[in-house]
Amino acid sequence: MITGHGDDAYQFDHKIVSNFSSNVYNKFDLKDLKEYLWTNISSIHSYPEPDALTLRKLIGKKLGISKDEIGVTNGATEAIYLIAQAFRGSKTAVLIPTFREYEDACEIHDHNLYYIDSLEDIQPDTQLVWLCNPNNPTGEIYDKAYLERIISNNPNTCFVIDQSYAAFTNHIIWSASQALKFNNVILLHSLTKCYAIPGLRLGYITAQKNKIDKIKHYSMPWSVNQLAQLAGLYLLDNVSYDFSDYLQESQRVQKQLAEVSRVKVHTSGMHFFLCQLELGKAADLKKYLVEKYGFLIRDAANFRGLNESYFRIAVQEKSNNNLLVKAIKEWTRSQTSLLIG
Template sequence: MLWLCNPNNPTGKVFDKAELTALISKHSDICFVIDQSYEDFTLKPLLSASEAAEFPNVILLHSLTKRFSIPGLRLGYVTASSALLQRIRMKRMPWSVNALAIEAGKYLLNKTDNLLYIEEYLQETDRLATLLQETGCFDVWPTDTHYLLAKLRIGKASALKDYLAKEHGMLIRNASNFEGLDDSFIRIAAQTPEQNNALVSAIDCYLTKN
């Protein structure tokens, strides 16, 4: 079994779809579990539910939590071939999703006015990356989503996170608990232009004091 996060978290990069499908076809003896929780936040092509169902060795994980901003409900679903789904059902815990989450999910999936303007988010992500780099204190990784991974050249991510939360009421992700990263890495999700400007201004204040 091979687990992939696509788009990747925390880098935001997306695997090339053609290369990924070729890899899946070549290794039919391996089950590919692909976490597409952030699939709604990229314009890069990803495997669709119908495409995944054509493979006997692919399970796609989807999240409503990210798409509809409902982290407290922890609601998601899987898509796969009928044979794989049958095997999953045999191992599934009873009452794996509570009734409130199910009703909320049905309501949200039927809404037609909850649109994501992903192009605008991606433009803001690029602008935010440029602003961070212009401080001279960050290395920023390329991303295909609305969030980005950055490395502080000075100081610690934990200290910056605490400062922003306590002094400005802003939250960023300390990425030090991702395997291979240390306490100099942060993940930031782009917001509105005004919010992004305020964040960079607050970061400038922190850098000036440190």
């Protein structure tokens, strides 16, 4: 899906003052990374390692697993499309609502798709299941013990678990080494989200070697560029993150928005959360916020299982969060006035 994601500021003529549509934390300080990449800019005259061997070794060292149990990708999205290709034609379930790329990738590669609201609804002959944990856009987190039970009860089904937002929760989820005890589990990881580098595109897969080999069979050489590989090496060795204050701010904003008339907040422990309008369309609210305040939210209507009343917010700095709540309150009042008037 080329269009229909968040962070679609390019579609508007108005200047975006604050981007609430992207789940990437845009206050991350990347000054040192930028300086490091600039000092190594001449490396772009050489080809990068075709399968990011040095970066795989470092990730393996950090995670306590083998480099052969890791595949570095051009963001988690490349991993999604490679997995769909490797399991081409499978009977596949997608736990919804969730990131649309799982579905799109599987449609391209002729999967027999069906959609489930619960992991309890997996059909016996299913070959592949996609779930996001923590889930985008709901923020729902599936308990580790619960997932172990489901996966153990479906040994012939491969579970692709996207953990791209793992850095933004204190909830106990699987480490890469813990998941490796299952031959039917593939974990997706994103450096894009936790280090705020979506423009560089960097992620990786962890799974048992036979699954990694199956997926890498379809991978292009040099799919991860030189600067992205260098950024990964630098960040993993030099930069840490702590999102506790950010998550607290999310809770504060959720409580404030829950008090706005005709807005239902679907509470989340993450830095992003879903809201639902009781009156009007999210697309109209989005247009209003862009034009009047330069605020961009995520219209969530194109998530399967949701409708045109849903939108998603990823919190930003406190002052703009407060102004966003005020702006949404203004818009809902205007919609109510139109209904009454």
